[in-house]
Amino acid sequence: MSQHIQAGRMELHYREAGRGEEILFINGLAADLTIWSAQLADLSQDHRVILFDHRGTGLSGKIDGGLSTELLADDVDALLEVLGIPAATLVGHSLGGLIAQRVAVRHPSRARRLILASTCSRSPKKGRLSLHLWAELLERLGVEAFVDLTLTQNLSTGYMEENWRQVLFMRQLLVSHYRQVPVDPAVLRAYIAAALAHDTEADLHRILVPTLVLAGDQDCLLPPRLAAELAEKIPGARLEILPGAAHNLMLEQPEEFNRRIRAFVKTPRSMDADGRA
Numbered sequence: 001m002s003q004h005i006q007a008g009r010m011e012l013h014y015r016e017a018g019r020g021e022e023i024l025f026i027n028g029l030a031a032d033l034t035i036w037s038a039q040l041a042d043l044s045q046d047h048r049v050i051l052f053d054h055r056g057t058g059l060s061g062k063i064d065g066g067l068s069t070e071l072l073a074d075d076v077d078a079l080l081e082v083l084g085i086p087a088a089t090l091v092g093h094s095l096g097g098l099i100a101q102r103v104a105v106r107h108p109s110r111a112r113r114l115i116l117a118s119t120c121s122r123s124p125k126k127g128r129l130s131l132h133l134w135a136e137l138l139e140r141l142g143v144e145a146f147v148d149l150t151l152t153q154n155l156s157t158g159y160m161e162e163n164w165r166q167v168l169f170m171r172q173l174l175v176s177h178y179r180q181v182p183v184d185p186a187v188l189r190a191y192i193a194a195a196l197a198h199d200t201e202a203d204l205h206r207i208l209v210p211t212l213v214l215a216g217d218q219d220c221l222l223p224p225r226l227a228a229e230l231a232e233k234i235p236g237a238r239l240e241i242l243p244g245a246a247h248n249l250m251l252e253q254p255e256e257f258n259r260r261i262r263a264f265v266k267t268p269r270s271m272d273a274d275g276r277a
Contacts, residue, residue, distance in 0.1 A: 008078035013059035014052035018044030028094030032058030038254035056187045067194040073102035089113040098198045104207045114211040118247045120226040122199040131192045139185040143178045156218040156246035204233040211237040212264045216245030
């Protein structure tokens with residue numbers, strides 16, 4: 001089911017399927033809810049899965065001001081409130097992981113568990129150059145160059161070598177999708193600014209829900225050492241590294257990514273990161 005909902009002062013486009021314990025997926029930079037298609041199809045067999053487009057992206061309402069991860073966390077809170085969901089497992093990828101951290105700090109009752117994938121507590125200096133390059137390419141060279149850059153940065157060399165025809169098909173789908181649902185360069189810059197301004201290092205000790213930090217060992221955008229630092233500072237957090245995967249874990253290894261989500265959601269909340277009661 002795909003529809004729009006008024007969440008606070010913002011109209012958000014969302015999709016949900018399945019029944020059972022709720023899992024809310026939070027998109028990364030420049031992504032809309034379609035990036036979670038493999039998770040929706042699989043995990044909705046035994047969970048209520050909710051996807052949504054951030055304000056100003058995908059099919060959600062336009063923005064008329066600045067952005068911050070705090071504001072985007074408030075959107076998550078408002079969405080869950082309108083949907084009548086007291087708490088959910090939050091799965092955040094990249095920028096979505098930053099937002100999920102904010103939700104756990106600002107609206108702690110909303111997070112039943114956290115799964116933080118390919119993310120960090122604050123953006124590394126190297127990311128400041130690569131992210132601004134995304135916006136420059138989109139603005140100056142167009143959507144095809146933008147898609148080419150994001151694919152080469154987000155997918156591992158091994159995956160591209162072994163799945164080249166699938167990558168070309170993915171490229172074709174993304175170019176077509178972005179032409180139908182354009183990414184506004186000004187909005188992308190606002191999201192980049194929000195990601196670069198994010199810093200939750202001083203607040204991570206306040207995250208007291210079960211937390212799984214996932215990273216690909218081939219991630220060049222946010223290397224696994226940043227995931228290790230994040231997991232170390234969240235009480236009881238578990239760190240898991242996916243061999244051979246780069247930034248977009250859910251696209252490269254959807255079966256393994258989903259398996260780890262399903263296993264973690266089944267973990268009793270009273271258990272610590274090592275699985276001890």
